[in-house]
Amino acid sequence: MNTAINQHITHLICDCDGVLLDSESIALAVLHRQLGSYLPRSLAQGTGQAELALELALHGAIAERLGMMTNQLLDELNAQFSLGLLAPDYNAINLAVSRACSEDVTAVPGVIEVLAAIPLPKAVASNSSLLRIDAGLRRCGLLELFEGHIHSGHDMGTPKPAPDVYLAAAAGFQVAPRHCIAVDDSVTGVRSAVAAGIRVFGFTGVAHDRGQAAARLLAAGAERVFDNMQQLPALLAA
Incomplete structure (x- = not known):
């Protein structure tokens, strides 16, 4: 970030899952376990090698879509792998993911101390529901850093990759998007953020495959990618 950019950045907007809360690995494990049972038997049977390849393909497809609303993710995987998911299956999988993320989630290492030391006003812009965001932040001791500035694409009905939730976060501060910088972990x-006109850093600290994640985030438009939350203050002040 050059000096001119630094002078004009006045507000910080964070994604929740995978940036504040280490919940993406939990969601990945639950989704893989849940969806594995729906893999077409005609494909899963045969050699052990073929079955393993299919499981790996499913795992990779889930990992690439983390950050989407769960129903959108399920729609795409349902079509890609011919899973045959029905409405009750969607409900059951959503419940399993939400429950696991609420009960097992922890804060991303270092994020509480780092954010407390950054003087910029802070907001959350997430695809999770307000209820889930609130529960996770409260559980991990992060809620007070963002109270009054928590925005949900899920509850707005226009989730990421639409720009609406990031635009709402900037509007909540009553500042133009160009005065904000975002931190997000998903494509x-x-x-x-890019569509909202907000500069964005990609975070890979809790990603399943940091190397691949970094390449995907840069290709999507992230200015920088970092993998340790302790690096964030220096990036903002560079």
């Missing part, structure tokens, strides 16, 4: 989120 979906990076595209959302």
Whole structure:
């Protein structure tokens, strides 16, 4: 970030899952376990090698879509892998993911101390529901850093990669998007911030595959990618 950019950045907007809360690995494990049972038997049977390849393909497809609303993610995987998911299956999988993320979530290492030391006003812009965001932030001791500035694409009905949730976060501060900088861990989120006219750093600290994640975030429009939350203050002040 050059000096001119630094002078004009006045507000910080963070994604929730994968940036504040270490919940993406939980969601990945639950989704893979849940969806694995729906893989077409005609494909899953045969050699052990073929079955393993299909499981790996499913795992990778889920990982690439983390950051989407769960129903949108399920729609795409349902079509890609011919899973045959019905409405009750969607409900059951959503419940399993929400429950696991609420009960097992922890804060991203270092994020509480780092954000407390950054003097910029802060907001959350997430595809999760307000209820889930609130529960996760409260559980991990982060809620007070963002109270009054928590925005949900899920509850707005226009989730990422649409820019609406990031635009809402900037509007909540009553500042132009160009005065904000975002931190997001997903391609979906990076595209959302870019579409909103907000500069964005990609975070890979809790990603399943940091190398691949970094390449995807840069390709989506992230200015920088970092993998340790302790690096954020220096990036903002560079």
